[in-house]
Amino acid sequence: MTNSNNVELPLAGIRVIDVATVIAGPYCAGILGEFGAEVLKVEHPIGGDPLRKFGTPTARGDTLTWMSEGRNKKSVTVDLHRPEGVEIFKNLVRQSDIVCENFRTGTLEKWGIGWEVLREVNPGLIMLRVTGYGQNGPYKDRPGFARVAHAVGGIAYLAGMPKGTPVTPGSTTLGDYLTGLYGCLGVLMALRHRELTGEGQYVDAALYESVFRCTDELAPAYSMFGMVRERHGPTHNDFACPYGHFPTKDNKWIAIACATDKLFERLASAMGRPELASSSLYGDQKTRLENRHDVNEIVRDWCGSLNREEILQRCFATGAPAGPLNNIADIFGDRQFHARRNLVAIDEPDLGETIIVPSTIPRLSETPGEIRHLGPKLGQHTDEVLTELLGLDDQQISELRKKRVV
Amino acid sequence: MADENNQKEPDDITLSGEPAFSPAANVDPEAAKLPMSGVRVIDLGTFLAGPYAASILGEFGAEVFKVEHPIAGDPMRRFGTATKRHDATLAWLSEARNRKSVTIDLRQKEGVQLFLRLIEKSDVLIENFRPGIMEEWGLSWQELSAANPGLVYLRVSGYGQTGPYRRRSGFAHIAHAFGGLSYLAGFPGETPVVPGTAPLGDYMSSIYGAIGILLALRHREKTGRGQIVDIGIYEAVFRQLDEIAASYGLFGKVREREGAGSFVAVPHGHFRTKDDKWIAIACTTDKMFERLAEAMEQPELASSSLYGPQRQRLAARDEVNRLVIEWVGSLSRTEVMERCLDCEVPVGKVNSIADIFEDEHFQARGNLARIHEDGLGEVVVPNVVPTLSATPGRITNLGPALGNATYEVMRELLGLAADDIKRLRQRKII
Numbered sequence: 001m002t003n004s005n006n007v008e009l010p011l012a013g014i015r016v017i018d019v020a021t022v023i024a025g026p027y028c029a030g031i032l033g034e035f036g037a038e039v040l041k042v043e044h045p046i047g048g049d050p051l052r053k054f055g056t057p058t059a060r061g062d063t064l065t066w067m068s069e070g071r072n073k074k075s076v077t078v079d080l081h082r083p084e085g086v087e088i089f090k091n092l093v094r095q096s097d098i099v100c101e102n103f104r105t106g107t108l109e110k111w112g113i114g115w116e117v118l119r120e121v122n123p124g125l126i127m128l129r130v131t132g133y134g135q136n137g138p139y140k141d142r143p144g145f146a147r148v149a150h151a152v153g154g155i156a157y158l159a160g161m162p163k164g165t166p167v168t169p170g171s172t173t174l175g176d177y178l179t180g181l182y183g184c185l186g187v188l189m190a191l192r193h194r195e196l197t198g199e200g201q202y203v204d205a206a207l208y209e210s211v212f213r214c215t216d217e218l219a220p221a222y223s224m225f226g227m228v229r230e231r232h233g234p235t236h237n238d239f240a241c242p243y244g245h246f247p248t249k250d251n252k253w254i255a256i257a258c259a260t261d262k263l264f265e266r267l268a269s270a271m272g273r274p275e276l277a278s279s280s281l282y283g284d285q286k287t288r289l290e291n292r293h294d295v296n297e298i299v300r301d302w303c304g305s306l307n308r309e310e311i312l313q314r315c316f317a318t319g320a321p322a323g324p325l326n327n328i329a330d331i332f333g334d335r336q337f338h339a340r341r342n343l344v345a346i347d348e349p350d351l352g353e354t355i356i357v358p359s360t361i362p363r364l365s366e367t368p369g370e371i372r373h374l375g376p377k378l379g380q381h382t383d384e385v386l387t388e389l390l391g392l393d394d395q396q397i398s399e400l401r402k403k404r405v406v
Numbered sequence: 407m408a409d410e411n412n413q414k415e416p417d418d419i420t421l422s423g424e425p426a427f428s429p430a431a432n433v434d435p436e437a438a439k440l441p442m443s444g445v446r447v448i449d450l451g452t453f454l455a456g457p458y459a460a461s462i463l464g465e466f467g468a469e470v471f472k473v474e475h476p477i478a479g480d481p482m483r484r485f486g487t488a489t490k491r492h493d494a495t496l497a498w499l500s501e502a503r504n505r506k507s508v509t510i511d512l513r514q515k516e517g518v519q520l521f522l523r524l525i526e527k528s529d530v531l532i533e534n535f536r537p538g539i540m541e542e543w544g545l546s547w548q549e550l551s552a553a554n555p556g557l558v559y560l561r562v563s564g565y566g567q568t569g570p571y572r573r574r575s576g577f578a579h580i581a582h583a584f585g586g587l588s589y590l591a592g593f594p595g596e597t598p599v600v601p602g603t604a605p606l607g608d609y610m611s612s613i614y615g616a617i618g619i620l621l622a623l624r625h626r627e628k629t630g631r632g633q634i635v636d637i638g639i640y641e642a643v644f645r646q647l648d649e650i651a652a653s654y655g656l657f658g659k660v661r662e663r664e665g666a667g668s669f670v671a672v673p674h675g676h677f678r679t680k681d682d683k684w685i686a687i688a689c690t691t692d693k694m695f696e697r698l699a700e701a702m703e704q705p706e707l708a709s710s711s712l713y714g715p716q717r718q719r720l721a722a723r724d725e726v727n728r729l730v731i732e733w734v735g736s737l738s739r740t741e742v743m744e745r746c747l748d749c750e751v752p753v754g755k756v757n758s759i760a761d762i763f764e765d766e767h768f769q770a771r772g773n774l775a776r777i778h779e780d781g782l783g784e785v786v787v788p789n790v791v792p793t794l795s796a797t798p799g800r801i802t803n804l805g806p807a808l809g810n811a812t813y814e815v816m817r818e819l820l821g822l823a824a825d826d827i828k829r830l831r832q833r834k835i836i
Contacts, residue, residue, distance in 0.1 A: 010624040023648070035621050050691065055649045055670060056657065064652035132752075134793070137770035142747065143694075147674060148754035151686035152765075155602030156676060157756045159591060165666050166676045166684055166756050169602035170587035172668040177646040181613040186792040188620035189466050192441040193797050201796035208754075209773060209791045212762070214609040216454075217486050217496040219774060222759040223786035224496065225487065229759060234597050236579070236604045239486055243579060245588065245598050253598055255583035259453070260481055263575070316574055323580035325589045325598055328654040328661060331644070336584075339569030342641060343651055356655030361641045362618035363566070366633035367625050 009036025010367050014191075015096040017042055019080075019089075022051045023069060023173055024146070024207060025102035025130040027180025028187060032098065033072035034360045034369035040092065040385060041070065041376070045077040045404055048378040060351055062375060067348070068357040070375020076386075077379040077406050080111050084405045089113055090121050091390050098187055102130035105140045115202050126190040127202040128183045134206035144207050146175035153211025154218060161233040178210040235296070241288040242267070242295050245325060246303035253325035254308055256299060256315075261285055267320040271302050346374050382406050440467025440797050445623070447530040448473055453482045454501055454605050455578065455639050456534035456562035458612030459619060463530070464504030465790045465799035471528075471815060472502065472806070473521065476509035476834050479808040489782055493808050499779065500787040502805030509809040509836050512543045517835045521545065522553045523820050530619055534562040537572045547634060557632040558622040560615045566638030576639055578607035585643030586650065593665040610642035672719040672726050673698070676756055677734035679742055684756035685734065687746070692716055694752055701749040702733045775801055812836050 014037040018029035026041075026049070033039040043049050055065035062070075076092075079085040090113065093099060099118065101108060108114045119125055129135055132144010133152075150156040150169055159169040186203030194200055221227040235244035240259045247253055258264040261277070261284055268277040275281060276298070282288045288295050303311055308324060315322035324330060331337055344359040360369035386392045386406065400406045437443050445468040449460035457472075457480075464470040474480050479493065486497030494502075508524075511517040522545075525531060531550065533540060540546065550557055561567055564576010565584075582588040582601055591601040618635030626632055644651075653659045666675040671690050678684055689695040692714060699708040706712060707729065713719045719726050734742050739755065746753035755761055762768055763786075775789040790799035816822045816836065830836045 008628070010621040010628075031617065054690075056653045056659070058656070064649035064656065068649060068652050133767060134771050137767045139767040143750055143752040145688040145690055145752045147668070147688035148686050148752050150602070151676070151684075151756040152754040154757050154759060154762055155606075156686060157684070157758050158600075159602040160599055160666075161592075161597070165593075165678070167592055167599060167666050168590075168664060168668060168675070169606075170582070170591040171601075171647055172670070172674065172688075173648050174601075174606075174646055178610065178613070181610070181617065182792045184617055185462065185613060185620070186794055188617065188624075189441040189797065190794060192620070192623075193794075196441075199796060201794055204793040204795065205791070206771070209771070212768075212773060213788050213791045214606055215603050215759075215788065216605050217500055218603075218759045219762070219786050219788055220496040220500055221487050222763060223774075223784070224489070224782075227487070231599075233599050234592075236600065239604070243604075244600075245583070247597075253583075253589070255580050255588060257577040257579035259485065259577055319575055321575045321577050321580055323574075323576075323584040325583040326586050327589045328586060328650050331586055331651070332654060336565055336569045336571040336640075337644075340566050340638065340641065342644060343655075345655070353656065356651050358645050358647075358651055361645055362614045362635050362637040364618055364622060364625075364633055364635055366631060367621065 007367055009369070011035045011037040014038070014098065015040070016098040016100065017092055017096050018073060018100045020100045020102040020130065021049045022054065022102075023176035024179040024205075025100040025128060025183065026051065026069060027177055028128055028130075028183040029073065029100045030069055030071055031180070031184045031369075032187070034371065035367070036369075037098075039073045040096070040381070041073040041075045042078050042089065042092070043075055043378060045079050045379065045406060048075070048077070052375075052378065058351055058355075059353070060377070062377070064355065067355050067374040071357070071371050072373065073376060074381035074385065075376040075379055076382045079405050080113070082403075082405050084400065084403070086112055088386070088390065088400075088406070090118070092385075093118050093121050093125065095389055096122070097124070097191070098126045098128070100128040100130070100183070104143060105131055105135055119200060123200060124194050124198060125200040126187055126194065127200070128187050128205065129202055130179055130183055130205045130207070132207050134209065135204045146207055147172050149175040149207030149211050153208040154215055155211050158229060158231055160231040162231050164231065166231065175207045175211045178214065179205050179207050182210045182213075238289060240285065241292045242299045244296065246300050248303050248308040248311055249305060250307040252308040254303060254311055255323050255325055257321045258288075259321070263321050264288065266318040267299075267315065267322075270314040270318040270320045271299075344371060346371060348374055350377070379406070437467040437469075440799070442466045442468035445469070445530065446528040447471070447532065448524060448528050449505065449532045451532050451534040451562065452480045453485065453534070454608035455611045456532045456560060456615060457482070458501060458609055459560055459562075459615040460505065460532050461501060461503055462613070462616045463619065465801065466794075466797070467799075468530075470505045471524070471811065472505040472507045473510050473524070474507055474808060476511050476809065476836055479507070479509070483805070483808070491781060491807075494805050496785070499782075499785055499804040503787070504802050505806055506811030506814070507806040507809050508812045508815045511835050512545070514835050515544075516830070518544050520816075520820065520830075520836070522549070524815065525550055525553045525557060527819055528554070529556070529623070530558045530560065532560045532562070532615070536575060537561075537563055537567050551632060555632060556626050556630055558619055558626060558635070559632065560619055560635045560637075562611050562615055562637055562639065564639050566641060567634075567636045578605045578639055581607040581611075581639035581643050585640035586647055587643050590661060590663055592663045594663050596663070598663065607639045607643045610646070611637050611639040614642050667723075667727070671716060672723045673730045675727070677731055679734055679739040680736060681738045683739040685739060685742055686754045686756055687730065688752040690752070695719065697749040698730070698746070698751045701745045701751050702729075704729075777801060777804055779804055809836075
């Protein structure tokens with residue numbers, strides 16, 4: 001598969017079966033598809049991936065989340081509860097490189113298509129297995145969702161005002177995306193290993209682990225000093241000051257993050273008060289942290305005296321680290337998002353509408369990824385795949401369809 | 407584990423003598439079988455956004471050299487909780503894992519020349535300076551790819567390498583705000599809070615970076631050509647926000663802060679138990695709510711005339727949440743967990759780090775790696791994710807001492823003579 005510049009994409013020739021649901025496993029397949037892999041989304045003939053119903057519905061019935069995250073995939077319906085369906089699935093696996101799944105542990109095994117069976121079908125197979133808690137350990141059979149993973153992995157506890165209710169860390173699906181990313185990393189590592197040895201393997205990714213891995217020194221600080229980090233509201237814990245969200249005169253919010261003394265010096269000069277950064281006042285991080293109440297008060301007063309745009313312009317002029325707390329309307333109007341083409345409008349002919357979705361990241365200079373189309377209709381590619389890949393004829397397909405196997 | 411950290415330049419170098427350092431003794435037998443074996447990565451970044459990509463590659467077998475300023479080193483060494491080692495906070499020890507430190511001053515011409523010689527012998531370069539700084543030092547893509555046409559080059563910055571804001575300084579905290587995540591964290595109409603951890607965006611952009619590097623390495627294997635992987639931290643954050651762009655684009659819907667809940671499902675949030683702890687419940691589907699109603703011993707709540715369908719629960723959000731708040735508040739955390747788990751309700755403790763250390767599942771999965779560090783004792787850090795069945799990653803060492811491999815690299819890799827190394831050191835070039 002080549003991209004629009006006619007350069008072969010890095011995953012051209014790789015076939016992925018995405019039998020996973022919702023976001024975590026499917027997002028891995030989505031990234032692979034953006035960079036050239038052929039992705040076959042295997043779904044239940046009735047209803048398909050529950051992601052099709054998750055979020056805001058479009059005129060077609062499928063939700064916007066499905067339209068965006070089903071990008072570049074081909075939909076093939078196969079009922080894996082039926083022996084004929086299992087045979088079709090094995091035949092697809094035989095001709096593929098990667099399988100992404102995120103059923104609860106033991107489900108694929110129950111259907112007779114667990115890792116041990118599939119690796120015999122295809123010894124070079126790479127299989128991503130995403131679950132809430134991983135393939136082993138005492139909780140392995142518990143149902144897992146990102147919401148629960150944020151809690152178990154330790155970040156929900158840290159989000160919110162001190163002693164207040166822990167809040168959603170911005171989005172309920174963060175852990176799904178993070179796990180899709182880690183899964184994709186694992187799959188790409190496994191592909192390298194396969195090219196060297198011919199040997200496949202499985203990648204075991206757990207939602208809560210992806211979350212926990214992003215907690216900087218939370219674990220070492222507890223183990224060494226018994227420090228239990230608590231919720232800190234809009235500010236950082238004990239590392240840096242000023243560091244937080246401040247309301248502006250026009251009732252908007254800005255973020256400021258003075259991670260180093262140099263950055264505070266720039267903020268002080270943006271505030272027109274360079275003396276604040278002197279060594280006798282708040283020049284070093286330690287003093288600022290000790291006097292965090294006073295420092296935050298000074299910054300809050302300054303922010304409250306000006307409109308957001310004025311504050312940002314003054315900060316940018318001195319290189320102080322500040323930015324707006326954008327809502328999605330701000331984002332649509334932002335020059336940087338436009339210049340980087342972070343939003344792409346894709347025409348969906350069968351919807352008669354244009355859908356705006358986040359574009360492909362990261363950006364590769366020679367082999368940039370791409371969105372060829374959005375989420376397909378349920379079973380849109382069943383005939384194509386059964387005919388071209390498995391060599392079935394029209395009659396066989398219509399019999400399978402009559403029996404609701406596909 | 408800590409041997410490499412203690413590697414020091416021998417004091418008694420003689421021109422005729424053998425180098426005290428023997429490369430053969432340093433080969434990691436485990437690494438040879440790992441997928442990134444034989445790949446050499448130069449991490450020129452500071453803090454976490456970008457450097458974490460190098461850590462991941464290192465965990466899976468790459469050789470990673472951290473190139474740092476000879477005097478100051480990476481500011482991450484001073485960011486976080488201090489330890490007895492003056493050049494290492496806990497954050498540095500954990501996230502600078504699996505590296506060797508090499509000091510080179512890129513503000514000096516000779517430093518740049520040495521650096522380019524190192525690039526010739528490497529596969530991947532990672533940096534996260536403000537766009538334009540590398541170019542100022544004489545290390546533009548043109549110069550780098552002339553030294554090594556196959557170089558894979560990851561550039562992480564707050565706003566990416568292009569666009570009107572590219573020169574602005576960017577940190578995860580700013581990127582969470584700019585990318586639209588911070589606006590969503592907190593209670594409606596109240597102060598937006600940090601979305602759990604301050605460096606989340608640094609981790610995310612690094613994972614994207616590592617994926618980009620792996621893709622670019624595949625391309626290089628086919629064509630021999632390197633390329634640039636460009637990511638803005640805000641982009642990594644924005645990419646996680648499911649349908650927020652599509653629903654604004656199509657319906658003009660601006661998502662607001664949702665406190666502990668979610669716009670798509672009810673009940674879906676955090677609830678306080680009788681013993682003043684918190685649990686998370688996520689009834690994403692009707693089936694999950696049916697199970698919860700059963701756990702609450704009020705199965706009638708899930709009837710179609712009451713709160714069975716998600717649509718009806720969303721319409722009666724406050725009432726449904728009230729019922730769950732009351733029920734959860736009447737029991738201890740252990741009791742709520744048991745009842746929910748018996749009925750297979752998606753439930754979890756809102757764990758503090760103390761809870762995590764006690765948790766049997768974290769133990770069973772080996773999520774807490776206990777590493778002995780000379781002079782510090784045991785340091786506990788998050789283990790490698792994801793888990794690969796045939797080629798699992800590993801942690802070979804924690805954050806190295808400043809310059810612990812400078813001598814090794816100058817002598818063995820670049821072939822400098824011992825007295826040249828000494829001279830470079832005296833002039834603070836390395």
